[in-house]
Amino acid sequence: MAGKAAAPGTAVLLVTANVGSLFDDPENLQKNWLREFYQVVHTHKPHFMALHCQEFGGKNYEASMSHVDKFVKELLSSDAMKEYNRARVYLDENYKSQEHFTALGSFYFLHESLKNIYQFDFKAKKYKKVTGKEIYSDTLESTPMLEKEKFPQDYFPECKWSRKGFIRTRWCIADCAFDLVNIHLFHDASNLVAWETSPSVYSGVRHKALGYVLDRIIDQRFEKASYFVFGDFNFRLDSKSVVETLCTKATMQTVRAADTNEVVKLIFRESDNDRKVVLQLEKKLFDYFNQEVFRDNNGTALLEFDKELSVFKDRLYELDISFPPSYPYSEDSSQGEQYMNTRCPAWCDRILMSLSAKELVLRSESEEKIVTYDHIGPNVCMGDHKPVFLAFRIAPGAGKPHAHVHKCCVVQ
Numbered sequence: 001m002a003g004k005a006a007a008p009g010t011a012v013l014l015v016t017a018n019v020g021s022l023f024d025d026p027e028n029l030q031k032n033w034l035r036e037f038y039q040v041v042h043t044h045k046p047h048f049m050a051l052h053c054q055e056f057g058g059k060n061y062e063a064s065m066s067h068v069d070k071f072v073k074e075l076l077s078s079d080a081m082k083e084y085n086r087a088r089v090y091l092d093e094n095y096k097s098q099e100h101f102t103a104l105g106s107f108y109f110l111h112e113s114l115k116n117i118y119q120f121d122f123k124a125k126k127y128k129k130v131t132g133k134e135i136y137s138d139t140l141e142s143t144p145m146l147e148k149e150k151f152p153q154d155y156f157p158e159c160k161w162s163r164k165g166f167i168r169t170r171w172c173i174a175d176c177a178f179d180l181v182n183i184h185l186f187h188d189a190s191n192l193v194a195w196e197t198s199p200s201v202y203s204g205v206r207h208k209a210l211g212y213v214l215d216r217i218i219d220q221r222f223e224k225a226s227y228f229v230f231g232d233f234n235f236r237l238d239s240k241s242v243v244e245t246l247c248t249k250a251t252m253q254t255v256r257a258a259d260t261n262e263v264v265k266l267i268f269r270e271s272d273n274d275r276k277v278v279l280q281l282e283k284k285l286f287d288y289f290n291q292e293v294f295r296d297n298n299g300t301a302l303l304e305f306d307k308e309l310s311v312f313k314d315r316l317y318e319l320d321i322s323f324p325p326s327y328p329y330s331e332d333s334s335q336g337e338q339y340m341n342t343r344c345p346a347w348c349d350r351i352l353m354s355l356s357a358k359e360l361v362l363r364s365e366s367e368e369k370i371v372t373y374d375h376i377g378p379n380v381c382m383g384d385h386k387p388v389f390l391a392f393r394i395a396p397g398a399g400k401p402h403a404h405v406h407k408c409c410v411v412q
Helices: 020-024 026-044 061-077 191-196 201-217 239-246 292-305 308-312 355-362
Strands: 010-018 048-054 084-091 105-111 117-121 126-129 133-136 147-150 165-173 176-184 226-232 250-256 263-270 277-282 285-288 349-353 372-375 388-394
Touching: 010 026, 010 176, 010 226, 010 349, 020 026, 020 061, 026 061, 026 388, 048 176, 048 226, 061 084, 061 133, 084 165, 105 165, 105 176, 165 201, 176 201, 176 355, 191 201, 191 239, 191 263, 191 277, 201 226, 201 308, 226 355, 226 388, 239 277, 239 292, 308 349, 349 355, 349 388, 355 388
Parallel strands: 010 048, 084 133, 176 226
Antiparallel strands: 010 388, 048 105, 084 105, 117 126, 117 165, 147 165, 165 176, 226 349, 250 263, 263 277, 277 285, 372 388
């Protein structure tokens, strides 16, 4: 039975996971990943669960199709999920369409004890009761139960071939309506370019993209509802500030390409101590001599450089982060806590919410700690991203009084 008698209401679990690595090395990584995921499900016993995946299918979707099918089948039929008798799965498998493909996968699971749950039909503009298990894939553009969009290429010309975008669904539980948005924003293409300015040019692109999504989900087409936006935001620490802090007493050497004079490497050395190399920076190299700084006290000393969300402080809320940077972990299955030296570790994977959703989450907080924001698999290789989850309860009566779900059910 889901939930605890001591804590009434509807238990909700939201999970975001960039799973690209799982399909590049399924034999070594998927078993561990699923075991850790199921453990979180078992611990929190949600009535309603949402799993938002990015890079679903890995770098080569066509070659990974059999692994994709196996992963989906496992999630839907495993013993750990047997009490979830209704499910909706939305997989963007339209990899041949450069114009539309986002590689997003959204999974929603409903516990057998959950009686009244409805999903919004964006075309009919009304809620429909959720029954059975259904999988939608290939061209999600024609599915009325969601909105899906790849970021327009003319809007982001600097990211022309990227598979970035969002999928939005809307749900109504206990007269509480909320949108769940699976999102994947643009990455840093070069550590050297990211280091040049504060904030970086890439930060500006992500700001623009996230603003685009927020404007889309609160426009006038539909009744307004609370919303949770969770996925791989690719938020990075402010590179210039981090490097200045990590290399306070170091001197910088610039290495240029002989033919183009372009900067290809920066080497930071201690002024004394035999000119020891502290940091090496290349397009895809961030090699700092002491990784412990990213793990000590869960890396929280570096949170002052995590600035990208501050632009949206009037629109988005996030619980306090108390887990280490979620990316880029080693993809070696024997290295569960080691970061790769390709990028500066950062909190890329996040669960954000509207201010009305914040009230929904925090209203359920009591003397017993029932709101948890954390990562999954701290000591196990989960791929290059650690999944991040938010567990909370929707308090009884939190929804709009006497809401009629077939018209609207908006959280006050």
